[in-house]
Amino acid sequence: MKRALFYVSICMLATACASVPVAGASVPAATVPATTVPATTASAAIAAQMPSAGLDTEAPMLPSPPAGYLMAGTEWSLPYYLLEGGAPGPTVVILGGTHGYEVAGWLAAGELLGYRPSRGRVFVLPRVNYRGVEARDRFVPGDTDLNRCYPGKPDGSPAERIAYAVFSFIEDQGASMVIDLHESIDFYSTNESKLGQTIILYPNDMAGWNALEAMESINQDLADPLEQFSLLQGPIQGSTAWAAGSILGIQAFTLETCLRLPLEKRVSHHVRLAKMLAESAGD
Numbered sequence: 640m641k642r643a644l645f646y647v648s649i650c651m652l653a654t655a656c657a658s659v660p661v662a663g664a665s666v667p668a669a670t671v672p673a674t675t676v677p678a679t680t681a682s683a684a685i686a687a688q689m690p691s692a693g694l695d696t697e698a699p700m701l702p703s704p705p706a707g708y709l710m711a712g713t714e715w716s717l718p719y720y721l722l723e724g725g726a727p728g729p730t731v732v733i734l735g736g737t738h739g740y741e742v743a744g745w746l747a748a749g750e751l752l753g754y755r756p757s758r759g760r761v762f763v764l765p766r767v768n769y770r771g772v773e774a775r776d777r778f779v780p781g782d783t784d785l786n787r788c789y790p791g792k793p794d795g796s797p798a799e800r801i802a803y804a805v806f807s808f809i810e811d812q813g814a815s816m817v818i819d820l821h822e823s824i825d826f827y828s829t830n831e832s833k834l835g836q837t838i839i840l841y842p843n844d845m846a847g848w849n850a851l852e853a854m855e856s857i858n859q860d861l862a863d864p865l866e867q868f869s870l871l872q873g874p875i876q877g878s879t880a881w882a883a884g885s886i887l888g889i890q891a892f893t894l895e896t897c898l899r900l901p902l903e904k905r906v907s908h909h910v911r912l913a914k915m916l917a918e919s920a921g922d
């Protein structure tokens with residue numbers, strides 16, 4: 640059944656992107672950079688052209704205390720939370736706020752702090768680029784794009800040190816899956832240079848099946864074709880998902896909602912997909 644679904648789904652993906660085999664079928668490659676704003680990293684331009692982005696949304700206080708901090712004792716101290724399932728199982732790491740102006744990603748990661756996985760452990764780092772979230776900035780303020788710095792450097796720039804801390808955490812916890820929550824300014828289905836409403840996976844058979852199942856499930860409830868998700872592979876080099884997939888060999892996903900949709904919908908899409916993928920880890 641899974642295999643049949645996969646072929647049907649892939650056939651529905653009209654794309655000019657190159658394809659490579661995943662899980663016995665082919666998934667289009669994400670050949671475009673996962674950038675969301677071409678001209679500036681600041682939020683002003685995107686806020687002006689796209690009010691639906693929700694950049695004036697307040698970032699809620701995070702619960703205290705967290706399970707711990709990465710880079711503890713430094714100005715980049717980064718809280719993480721642990722959600723424990725009711726039975727032994729795999730470890731999943733969910734990241735929000737890698738890009739500070741992608742509001743639905745960090746809001747969804749905050750909502751996920753109330754999620755109780757059925758088994759295993761889920762670590763949530765709700766605002767990886769914490770200062771970028773505060774400034775609603777894509778970049779680590781004063782530095783560069785965190786999602787091009789993985790696996791990072793222990794003695795590098797702030798973005799490289801954050802990447803190194805997050806990557807080391809994923810490795811040290813023995814995670815079998817990483818999910819990073821992002822947004823894009825346009826729908827991939829009508830503009831293949833953007834990634835809105837996509838699930839991007841690092842090529843891996845199990846990740847392919849799990850992403851397909853999650854995509855089919857959510858798309859069944861999305862009547863508007865624009866809102867429906869497409870499946871792509873090949874997260875951009877230097878991204879969290881790229882490093883987790885290529886270096887650690889684990890299931891790795893970048894989820895991208897589209898800023899043109901209402902914020903509430905984008906948050907719910909992230910929460911639902913992240914939960915479905917997390918529940919499939921290790922399967």
Ligand SMILES: [Zn+2]
Pocket residue numbers: 673675737738741820821822
């Ligand atoms: Zn992003």
